[in-house]
Amino acid sequence: MERDVINVMGEDVSPLEVEELLRLHPAIAEAAAIGVPDAHLGQTVKAFVSLKPGVQATPKEIIAFCKERMLRHQYPRQVEIVGELPKNEAGEILRRELRARESARLRGQS
Numbered sequence: 001m002e003r004d005v006i007n008v009m010g011e012d013v014s015p016l017e018v019e020e021l022l023r024l025h026p027a028i029a030e031a032a033a034i035g036v037p038d039a040h041l042g043q044t045v046k047a048f049v050s051l052k053p054g055v056q057a058t059p060k061e062i063i064a065f066c067k068e069r070m071l072r073h074q075y076p077r078q079v080e081i082v083g084e085l086p087k088n089e090a091g092e093i094l095r096r097e098l099r100a101r102e103s104a105r106l107r108g109q110s
Helices: 015-022 059-068 095-109
Strands: 006-008 011-013 030-037 042-051 078-080
Touching: 006 030, 006 042, 011 015, 015 030, 015 042, 015 059, 030 095, 042 059, 059 078
Parallel strands: 042 078
Antiparallel strands: 006 011, 030 042
């Protein structure tokens, strides 16, 4: 299992804690959190979530859910809803693949 830390405003944020809270949302089936660069905060939290079948939620609703339940530096500032999260053969979510996708996306915007 990957053990990475997201550094927001000099505070360490555990992706696992963010993911545990995200899974409490009634629409979320799976979740993964990564750190993404931010000019003012160093990094911010970005969450990737897959929704339960037949249930809908918007990124804005999910962020509001987290904001009510987490400290200011912990809640995701961005949420991307995906059909499926990348996993290894053991079924563990691969945050490194999400980070690589996000890095490639950010390089494409430059």
